[in-house]
Amino acid sequence: MSRTILVTGGTGFIGSHYIRYLLKRYPAVQVLNADALTYSANRINLKEVEGDSRYSFIRVDLSDPTEVKHLFERKIDEVVHFAAESHVDRSIQGADVFIHSNIIGTYHLLEEVRRSQTVERMVHISTDEVYGSIPRGRTREGEALVPGNPYSASKGSSDLFCLAYANTYGLPLMISRCTNNYGPNQHPEKFIPRMILHALQDRLLPIYGNGLQERDWIHVEDHCAAVDRIRKRGEPGEIYHIGMEQTVSNREIARRILTLLNKPGDRIRYVSDRPGHDLRYSLDTTKIREQLSWSPQISLEKGLQQTVEWYARVDDEWLQSFGAVDPKEGEGNRE
Numbered sequence: 001m002s003r004t005i006l007v008t009g010g011t012g013f014i015g016s017h018y019i020r021y022l023l024k025r026y027p028a029v030q031v032l033n034a035d036a037l038t039y040s041a042n043r044i045n046l047k048e049v050e051g052d053s054r055y056s057f058i059r060v061d062l063s064d065p066t067e068v069k070h071l072f073e074r075k076i077d078e079v080v081h082f083a084a085e086s087h088v089d090r091s092i093q094g095a096d097v098f099i100h101s102n103i104i105g106t107y108h109l110l111e112e113v114r115r116s117q118t119v120e121r122m123v124h125i126s127t128d129e130v131y132g133s134i135p136r137g138r139t140r141e142g143e144a145l146v147p148g149n150p151y152s153a154s155k156g157s158s159d160l161f162c163l164a165y166a167n168t169y170g171l172p173l174m175i176s177r178c179t180n181n182y183g184p185n186q187h188p189e190k191f192i193p194r195m196i197l198h199a200l201q202d203r204l205l206p207i208y209g210n211g212l213q214e215r216d217w218i219h220v221e222d223h224c225a226a227v228d229r230i231r232k233r234g235e236p237g238e239i240y241h242i243g244m245e246q247t248v249s250n251r252e253i254a255r256r257i258l259t260l261l262n263k264p265g266d267r268i269r270y271v272s273d274r275p276g277h278d279l280r281y282s283l284d285t286t287k288i289r290e291q292l293s294w295s296p297q298i299s300l301e302k303g304l305q306q307t308v309e310w311y312a313r314v315d316d317e318w319l320q321s322f323g324a325v326d327p328k329e330g331e332g333n334r335e
């Protein structure tokens with residue numbers, strides 16, 4: 001009998017790549033996508049799998065316990081939990097929805113996983129941002145959480161609930177913490193798509209502060225492969241870091257994008273910094289490399305070129321197909 005993998009937040013950027021990843025690799029799997037279709041969801045991301053009999057969709061807001069209960073009326077064998085509010089700038093404008101979706105939503109999901117007793121594996125998708133700014137070196141799994149903004153605080157809180165449920169109720173769950181993702185299908189409000197779209201439109205590229213903030217950019221396909229490795233082979237109760245171990249400044253990313261598009265290098269405009277902006281994120285990924293034999297396959301050079309080409313080709317239909325609310329325009333870069 002085929003197994004059902006529940007993917008939450010599957011209509012968003014990373015979740016939609018992961019659903020396509022699963023359906024491509026596992027002919028016998030059933031994939032159930034549960035997503036609230038918020039402003040950041042884009043159903044075109046999953047157009048190519050909509051006719052696939054192994055794929056189904058249910059609209060669920062995880063912050064509503066009745067909806068989550070209804071979701072678990074089906075037999076679910078595994079859970080990969082991507083659903084979250086994901087944008088730091090929006091969390092600074094208002095944390096309410098981040099608390100509801102990321103913390104309370106994860107709590108309701110954990111409760112139903114616990115009650116169902118059918119879920120054999122669960123991966124909770126988290127972020128390097130829970131550690132706050134790392135001025136030098138690389139953070140290892142299990143170091144203290146020092147979130148620097150409401151988004152990271154909500155993700156860190158959900159991680160702690162996951163660890164508590166694994167410990168208290170023996171839930172078979174793993175946590176993955178990944179560095180910044182980029183690639184096709186990412187919402188235009190995020191840093192790399194925003195830089196590319198501004199460059200394509202011959203607009204100035206707005207960068208927060210002095211642009212020296214450093215991130216460890218990983219291609220979304222490499223992230224999906226790592227998540228899948230954790231789903232299949234991770235040890236319950238463990239945290240796994242995912243990243244390239246290669247930090248690059250925002251200014252350098254913008255410059256590389258301008259070069260790839262043959263645009264003049266002086267198109268960068270520095271704008272007032274984001275409040276509490278973390279200077280640097282950097283993870284040590286020895287554990288996943290050594291214990292689960294995962295390593296990234298897509299270099300930043302190759303991945304960035306592919307991503308620039310994707311956005312250069314993207315049509316208006318994709319740009320206009322996000323959730324129920326239009327993406328907000330504003331100053332500065334997003335991540």
Ligand SMILES: NC(=O)c1ccc[n+]([C@@H]2O[C@H](COP(=O)([O-])OP(=O)(O)OC[C@H]3O[C@@H](n4cnc5c(N)ncnc54)[C@H](O)[C@@H]3O)[C@@H](O)[C@H]2O)c1
Nearest residue numbers: 009011012013014036037038040041062083084086101181
């Ligand atoms: N993008 C990154 O660089 C990055 C890096 C590390 C970790 N992560 C984590 O990966 C996950 C996915 O990120 P993304 O960039 O694809 O985000 P995204 O914003 O593109 O997608 C999030 C999806 O979750 C859904 N969602 C939001 N609230 C929900 C709710 N209450 N109930 C059900 N569905 C809901 C949205 O509709 C959307 O489809 C998040 O948990 C994020 O914290 C992201």
